[in-house]
Amino acid sequence: xxxxxxLEGLAKGYDIAGGAxxxxxxxxxxxxxxxxTYALVGESGCGKSTLARMAAMLTAPDAGQxxxxxxxxxxxxxxxxRAVRDHTQFVFQDPAAALSPRLTVEEAVSEPLRIRRRTGSxxxxxxxxxxxxxxxxxxxxxxxxxxxxxxxxxIARALAxxxxxxxLDEPVASLDVSVQAQVLNLLADLQAEHGLAYLLIAHDLAxxxxxxxxxxxxxxxxxxxxxxxxxxxxxxxxPYTQMLIASVPAFVPGERGERPRVVGDPxxxxxxxxxxxxxxxxxxxxxxxxxVAPPRRELGDVAVRCHHxx
Amino acid sequence: MTAALEIDDLWxxxxxxxxxxxxxxxxxxxxxxxxVVGLVGESGSGKTVTCMASLGLAGxxxxxxxxxxxxxxxxxxxxxxxxxxxxxxxxxxxxxxDPLSSLNPLQRIGDQIAEAVMxxxxxxxxxxxxxxxxxxxxxxVPAPEQRARAxxxxxxxxxxxxxxxxxxxxxxxxxxxxxxxxTALDVTVQAQVLDVIRSATRDEARSALIVTHDLGLVAEVADRxxxxxxxxxxxxxxxxxxxxDPQHPYTRGLLASRPVLAAGRRRLGAMVGRxxxxxxxxxGCAFAPRCPVATGACGEAPxxxxxxxxxxxxxxxxxxxxxxxxxxxxxxx
Ligand SMILES: Nc1ncnc2c1ncn2[C@@H]1O[C@H](COP(=O)(O)OP(=O)(O)OP(=O)(O)O)[C@@H](O)[C@H]1O
Ligand SMILES: Nc1ncnc2c1ncn2[C@@H]1O[C@H](COP(=O)(O)OP(=O)(O)OP(=O)(O)O)[C@@H](O)[C@H]1O
Ligand code: SF4
Ligand SMILES: [Mg+2]
Ligand SMILES: [Mg+2]
Numbered sequence: 001x002x003x004x005x006x007l008e009g010l011a012k013g014y015d016i017a018g019g020a021x022x023x024x025x026x027x028x029x030x031x032x033x034x035x036x037t038y039a040l041v042g043e044s045g046c047g048k049s050t051l052a053r054m055a056a057m058l059t060a061p062d063a064g065q066x067x068x069x070x071x072x073x074x075x076x077x078x079x080x081x082r083a084v085r086d087h088t089q090f091v092f093q094d095p096a097a098a099l100s101p102r103l104t105v106e107e108a109v110s111e112p113l114r115i116r117r118r119t120g121s122x123x124x125x126x127x128x129x130x131x132x133x134x135x136x137x138x139x140x141x142x143x144x145x146x147x148x149x150x151x152x153x154x155i156a157r158a159l160a161x162x163x164x165x166x167x168l169d170e171p172v173a174s175l176d177v178s179v180q181a182q183v184l185n186l187l188a189d190l191q192a193e194h195g196l197a198y199l200l201i202a203h204d205l206a207x208x209x210x211x212x213x214x215x216x217x218x219x220x221x222x223x224x225x226x227x228x229x230x231x232x233x234x235x236x237x238x239p240y241t242q243m244l245i246a247s248v249p250a251f252v253p254g255e256r257g258e259r260p261r262v263v264g265d266p267x268x269x270x271x272x273x274x275x276x277x278x279x280x281x282x283x284x285x286x287x288x289x290x291x292v293a294p295p296r297r298e299l300g301d302v303a304v305r306c307h308h309x310x
Numbered sequence: 311m312t313a314a315l316e317i318d319d320l321w322x323x324x325x326x327x328x329x330x331x332x333x334x335x336x337x338x339x340x341x342x343x344x345x346v347v348g349l350v351g352e353s354g355s356g357k358t359v360t361c362m363a364s365l366g367l368a369g370x371x372x373x374x375x376x377x378x379x380x381x382x383x384x385x386x387x388x389x390x391x392x393x394x395x396x397x398x399x400x401x402x403x404x405x406x407x408d409p410l411s412s413l414n415p416l417q418r419i420g421d422q423i424a425e426a427v428m429x430x431x432x433x434x435x436x437x438x439x440x441x442x443x444x445x446x447x448x449x450x451v452p453a454p455e456q457r458a459r460a461x462x463x464x465x466x467x468x469x470x471x472x473x474x475x476x477x478x479x480x481x482x483x484x485x486x487x488x489x490x491x492x493t494a495l496d497v498t499v500q501a502q503v504l505d506v507i508r509s510a511t512r513d514e515a516r517s518a519l520i521v522t523h524d525l526g527l528v529a530e531v532a533d534r535x536x537x538x539x540x541x542x543x544x545x546x547x548x549x550x551x552x553x554x555d556p557q558h559p560y561t562r563g564l565l566a567s568r569p570v571l572a573a574g575r576r577r578l579g580a581m582v583g584r585x586x587x588x589x590x591x592x593x594g595c596a597f598a599p600r601c602p603v604a605t606g607a608c609g610e611a612p613x614x615x616x617x618x619x620x621x622x623x624x625x626x627x628x629x630x631x632x633x634x635x636x637x638x639x640x641x642x643x
Pocket of ligand 3: 238239240276277278279280282283284285286289294305306307308309
């Protein structure tokens, strides 16, 4: 199956206060096929959103390429960039910020079509139905909605343009469990129905394990482990993935506060470093880890950047 | 000992006073000194409205129509803005669902924290620099000296939430009110923010009311839990007993819909339907249309049953089996 989107060697850095240079994304490659969910997991600030913005061509990479349906998209061709932007819709972690307080639900959902003077194949009422919202909510304003209701509005609006790729940046993080389950099931249905490719950014590994086909684990701008979701959650190879899996609350009633402690913080993304970025927190680090950046290695279906993973 | 927070029969409504939309109906909740209470429930159940209205932060058109709220003994319902200002950021520190809403995008975060300290302690911004760095370090912000000079947009979501917590702790409040404090954070940061909250509460004898959908968080940091549905609390009790032996069918549904870490794509066990909107709450037990054990009796407002050290609002409280039995009995009758 040819991928909907392929990212190759993407990199992005920022100049920050004090003259330092911050590496947000460092040599990331991945592909996502139609109907596939690729989940990116990793700590706050590791570069997930920056990567997603580059995929959608909202941020220009310093290096690397973005291809859609096998065709490299030139950053210079405005019309090509605009087409990619239309093919990619975002659902963010914060639905409150994504919706204008002055637009009703109906206006918000039809806004993308109105701006492009297009008519969609689905009416606003259909779109609200799709996301399980009562049609009577159409006349409400965002402030009159709860968080879960707002997120459905955002999803309905994203679907209006009939995108090929949905970037789901923490789409259910602000929702409670039963609504989380419904939205995730809803997203799976919409994916099956429309053959959507999903780039899912999520921190909740329990959630990720139940919806993703592939998982990429990011640490300080790099993908340190990638493979089929089942392999990554059941036999994590990279010490960082192992730490993430260990942080998932066991949630056994009465076993309060018994989860293993997370060691240290990520190194600063502005630091120049040699060797493995995770070495400062890694229980298995040896001299080679401090001296040499671990290359990407294939271990069966899984690719890992670690000297000692096996 | 004075409770840190005592909400007593709080009623909140919005819209036209002649045809009001009731959002919160008769919520009573106590956060005892040095104790942590988790408030959970589905989206739209009224958790945020309860907290915001209690602290005098209800939005435009939202008003308290009954009840009382006391923070460290100070009555907040009907209090003037000066009293409320003194309480908020002084006696009570707040962390909201969206950290950006409590941060000014145009100001360096260090200056914002310094101003929160100044508000209650006076002095100059610069004289609080050490305190600012101490607060940032306390909530686990790496390189705090350097980060104090950053603007909110330069920080990732996780760092912003820590900054928001640092601001809430600026004046060493007796009570921390946190609305979804770990929402949208990745697991390792959640684990660390949990440690921050735990040390800011347990270790410093500070009370907290934590609004969250994350039952795992409640299991780890809270002493008691209150479960909210359709503007009411439907179950309240010590965390261990509520989680091990939930009395209300809604609590059981919530506990069952948590995804688990396992291999393979799968559908999640979602509870049927969605919570009713304010204005269309069913008469009697509002959960009845979604409840797997509802009977005809549930068309009437359920009684409050106390159990152990907690209580629930249900005609058929107790384990699923007992309830099935009581339904069979009712059917036979
Ligand atoms: N416009 C910017 N200027 C300076 N630094 C930036 C900018 N945007 C992002 N960064 C930095 O780049 C790094 C990656 O940020 P990014 O938002 O991609 O992380 P993330 O993985 O999405 O984090 P989170 O899970 O918290 O959303 C962070 O260190 C962030 O502070
Ligand atoms: N100003 C308002 N006017 C009318 N209805 C409102 C207003 N503010 C909130 N509501 C409604 O009150 C209900 C409770 O909202 P609230 O924000 O307290 O929910 P919540 O329990 O915090 O949900 P979430 O978990 O999604 O944050 C929602 O149905 C919401 O639509
Ligand atoms: S390369 Fe070394 S330091 Fe890095 S994760 Fe592997 S063992 Fe740890
Ligand atoms: Mg992000
Ligand atoms: Mg809320």
